[in-house]
Amino acid sequence: MRTRRELTTPAERAVHATLHTASLAAHPLRRGLDQQSAEEAAPHLRLLTGADALGIASDDGDLLAWNGPYPELAERFTELARQSAVDGRRALVSNPGSGAIALVAQPLVVEDAGVVGVLGVVTNTSPGPGMLSAITEVARYASSQIELAELDASRARLDRAEVRALRAQISPHFIYNALNTIASFVRTDPDRARELILEFADFTRYSFRTAGEFTVLADELRNIDRYLTLERARFGSALQCKIQVAPEVLNVVLPFLALQPLVENAVRHGLAGKTGTVTVTAEDAGTDCVVSVEDDGVGMDPEVLRSGALDAVEGGESAHVGLANVDDRLRAAFGNDYGLVVDTAPGAGTKVSMRVPKFRAGIAAAPPRPTMDPL
Structure with missing residues (x-):
């Protein structure tokens, strides 16, 4: 021997x-x-x-x-x-x-x-x-x-700065429109207005939290659902949403606010005010979890993506708010095999996918903080 x-x-x-x-x-x-x-x-x-x-x-x-x-x-x-x-x-x-x-x-x-x-x-x-x-x-x-x-x-400070930047990029137009939508229900449907106020409060409380740079997929999806609830109240039947999640990946850890820019871009720039569907899926892929956000909207020229213009400016406003930021944070946390993958073409919609390891040593979500009961 x-x-x-x-x-x-x-x-x-x-x-x-x-x-x-x-x-x-x-x-x-x-x-x-x-x-x-x-x-x-x-x-x-x-x-x-x-x-x-x-x-x-x-x-x-x-x-x-x-x-x-x-x-x-x-x-x-x-x-x-x-x-x-x-x-x-x-x-x-x-x-x-x-x-x-x-x-x-x-x-x-x-x-x-x-x-x-x-x-x-x-x-x-x-x-x-x-x-x-x-x-x-x-x-x-x-x-x-x-x-x-x-x-x-320095990396931790940079991560915190990037999260603050993502928070700042949460569209002020969305906040303004959400409040206007809630106001429109106050007289016609007070119960609906109250529900939307609570959704808006929970959305902003989560988005501007200060606990850690990572979260679990379940919490991120819960906040996405709040966002889509507010947008559906605004757009009505013009916006259809689907969320399909494998239960075994709900506790996967990913960067905080990694999904919000993907979904917001699908609503704002993918559908561009037209009738359409946004689909969010999270699948088990062996040692990884694959999360995708897809819309059946206007799409874009792949050459724009190949040129590195994930945050290209159109009409003075970012065409794909925060995508480069999310891509950088994924690569910094998990390595270059875990950046964003974008599949798009003019008139064919857009699909943005991220692959996240189910476990990575040294990376954990912040413990949940108690939320205040609504008055």
């Missing part, structure tokens, strides 16, 4: 131990540099540098963590850290006190951000070129993890 190859040589064991220690240091630093992450990473960084004691300071020189003996040297380290942060260069003090041989302050530098912190090393031996090089490499490694944390945070 063949067994897994063991790490037998000292060199192999040393490499394995170093990589394991580096991964333990990376985990907290990927959250960004603060007191908690510094305290968690400090013992692992100390092992990597071979230091007798190790400190981590902020870019202002404030002490975030100290690991090992010589706590009385922490204040001396913060003074050296401030100098190193300003200069952006390594600083070294021989015989800093308490019997230590050297104190080294190595700035943590992130490209385009400058110094984000300072690594401090206390040693009982004179730091030679090898040790100084090791300190530099560990600092560079720590800096790269902090930079990745900032990139993650």
Whole structure:
């Protein structure tokens, strides 16, 4: 029988131990540099540098963590850290006190951000070129993890900005027309007006919520149904709607407000005021879920799509509001295999489909928030 190859040589064991220690240091630093992450990473960084004691300071020189003996040297380290942060260069003090041989302050530098912190090393031996090089490499490694944390945070901020942009793109004409439609029922059919007011309130409450960048398909479809209810009240029999959903995909997670732009475009630009049908389907496709929004309206020239003009301007207003935004968010969340697919031709209607994985590690919908009971 063949067994897994063991790490037998000292060199192999040393490499394995170093990589394991580096991964333990990376985990907290990927959250960004603060007191908690510094305290968690400090013992692992100390092992990597071979230091007798190790400190981590902020870019202002404030002490975030100290690991090992010589706590009385922490204040001396913060003074050296401030100098190193300003200069952006390594600083070294021989015989800093308490019997230590050297104190080294190595700035943590992130490209385009400058110094984000300072690594401090206390040693009982004179730091030679090898040790100084090791300190530099560990600092560079720590800096790269902090930079990745900032990139993650920037991506999250971008996602939030894109959601805000989608909210802003919810047509003001729709809101104006919905309120006008409700007003028209107030005298002729008060019960119907009340129902529409509640649908409108729930639609706007969901669309402008602040909880997370992801939602489940069931919630997204529920809001689409509210939107279509309001539009059918306005257009009457000119607008027919069909929603066909496989029950097993209702809990699939997708970007928040991913469906709204697709359905709104089908109503506004696909039917263009003509009598027609909008069909929303969600199907089980093995490891994926396929959601499609189709209209039997005017369609468009595929060449416009091939030119990359998903958000082309027609008459001063976006012809396909938010589709490029949704496409970008799908690809950012799930990869390039999960963008939008558009099938259209002049006079043949338009079908926009998205493929979403049933499960993706690290992506989850925000927990539902309680809604207020209507008065």
